[in-house]
Amino acid sequence: MQHVKIPQDRIGVLIGQGGETMREIEAEAEVRLDIDSENGSVAVETVGDPVLGLKGPEIVQAIGRGFAPDAALRLLEDEMMMFDVVDIDAASRNKNDLQRQKGRLIGEDGRTRELMEELAGADIVIYGTTLGMIGTPEQVDAARTAAEMLLDGAPHGTVYSFLEDRHNEMKHQGLQYHRFPGSDSEEA
Structure with missing residues (x-):
């Protein structure tokens, strides 16, 4: 069992209308989710295929970092799909610099952000103090390198x-893969 912490405002997205999103993730990734809506802690337990189950925590993290559930579920499409995060706050000197970097x-x-998505081929979401990416290792590497170049x-x-x-x-x-539209990206 793995534990993932997500922001309070993303719990509703993870659960979905009447629990629909949670049930879809559980069925597709063959996991069971135990969501503590008080503190944002999500226990992810593999109940089926262990390889699929490994993607469960990543799907939860991706939704927690601003991805729409459909985009996060792309992680199950191919064993090569991956999720990665760049910490914008770590590259910022203070709160004003954080806003400038996000901008x-x-x-x-x-x-x-759109050009990075189109040219890298990865889904990209900027949420809070992070930039999240979903794609193949090559796509994520291109997006991460571009983001780090901008932050530098x-x-x-x-x-x-x-x-x-x-x-x-x-x-x-x-x-090059085709991107999947549907990320809930925060715009500065």
Whole structure:
């Protein structure tokens, strides 16, 4: 059994209308979820296929980091799909810098985040003080590198060029997957 802590405001999303989302996750990932809505703690117990069960905590974490349940369930599509998080707060000096860094990652009208998604091929959500990614290892690596470049102060144009190069490499190697729309991304 694994324990995952998610923000209070994401518990309703995890449970879903009448428990529908929770039941879908339990059925698809072959796990049982025990949700403590008081403190946001979720116990994830594998009750079926252990390989599928390993994805259960990641699905819960992804929903906790702002992903829509459908996007989080993409982790079950392929054993290569992965979830990763960049801590924006760790790259910020103070609260004002945190807002500036989030703004750099989101971009005007969300355009930077959208371009990172399109060119890396990963689903990307900026929620609270984190940037979450779901995709193949190559997609997540491209998105993480781009985010870290932006957090380190690289000009947006440089990051876009990097992403275009990586996009073309992945396309050439046949690694590009189609993104799944439907993330509940927070816009600064």
